[in-house]
Amino acid sequence: MARVTAPAPPHELPTVAPVADVLADLEWRGLLAQTTDREALAKELAAGPLTVYCGFDPTADSLHVGSLVPLLALRRFQLAGHRPIALAGGATGFIGDPTGRTTDRVMSSPEEISARVALISSQLERFLSFDDGPTGAVLANNLDWTAPLSVLDFLRDIGRHFPVNQMLARESVSARLESGGLSFTEMSYQLLQSLDFVELYRRYDCRTQIGGNDQWGNITAGLDLLRRTEQASGHALTFPLVTDSAGQKIGKSTGGGNVWLDPDLTSPYALWQFCLNVDDRDAGTYLRLLTFVGREEVEALDRATAERPFARAAQRRLADELVALVHGPAEVVRVQAASAALFGGGALDALDEPTLRAALSEAPSLVVEGESPPVVDLLAAGLGLSKSDARRAVKEGGAYLNNAKVADEAAVPSDEDWLHGRFLVLRKGKRNVLVVERPRS
């Protein structure tokens, strides 16, 4: 059964001004790609609380920054006085959405999927408000109604409404037919998603589904089913699939990996740093899509970026907002202190021990007992480099001990180098910081 209320979120949702006109809000943020009859939708939105859903398939152990686009959109609807439903795809994740794929997904085991659903659900909960009022959010799992369904019932009650010729015509399917075909399993994905829509309509009178623009086909398939089985009409609303100035999907780090919401996968510090390093051309876009910062302020930040790019006001604001949103306001303070200490230049020995310790808690660390090995060995062990790499770093002038360049490949930290007698701050290049710690003697 879907859970209607959630346990207390780990941190307070940020207080954000209510949204007066959610469509207008989405529009200036660049979040509107397509909608069904927009005027009708606007009219319904104005008439009273509408229930809006968006699905999240458990494709990994965590949501990533890109997932915030639809997730925050749900929250935007909530702030505008509507009820959001976050749907975890325990069933659809089982099948795998063929959209945008060229080959069958590798199937994960049921255990893996249910574990992921649990992880993702707990993340989804944190961005919505689960009060008892008419706009209280709902967290659902489509496995709840899909698992008990028999094959025969499914084929007779659902499958019957799907003309194969239409299914084949859908972009997600036809693309795959061109590139070698797809299995019946994957082609069924749109049926499951449509079934979800109908089920949420029955349970919560949900008649609006939102999602990325690649979901348009799946969403409208659901609208068709809703019309056929329930004689109900609903709405679809999609967001553009935004790419950054380098053509990458939003929320990809420079290395190409995802920036995750799970602090164990992407630390708050790493998230903050990721934001700070966002290209000038993308900062405004990110602010619009990934934060609740209002229009006037975003546009002011756009101007600030144009006039004084080096100040990186937009990136800083983005970093603070996102870290607060994802990890809580307390983390922002810690992360700022860490960044200031590590990028502020010299004077590490001026920091008192608690501050230093807090600042460095985000960096990888290494514990050394007894005699200290040479700097090169510490770098290699702590940063996962080969010895040659570490040696090269020194040779190229890219190795630092307590913010001072290390010139000698054979350098060994001296007793005076240990800050407060306990810490060494090693660095390779600008960003790869390593903390070496030794037990209090």
Added chain:
RNA sequence: GGCGGGUUGCCCGAGUGGUCAAUGGGAGCGGACUGUAAAUCCGUCGGCUCAGCCUACGAAGGUUCGAACCCUUCACCCGCCA
């Protein structure tokens, strides 16, 4: 099944008996510039007990003083013919 072409470092791709750890490009990394950005420039880019040594050019054997390069077998990929 037959004939031909191919398999090189993270990716692309040169190299056809010694001067090959292997040209060039991309990615990555470091430096300079700067703003922890972009662009640009320079450097670097298998490992190590690092002026030397070890391991590497699909796999295994062979020829040779010496092989990524020649020969044999095997595996995989791509063409053409059945």
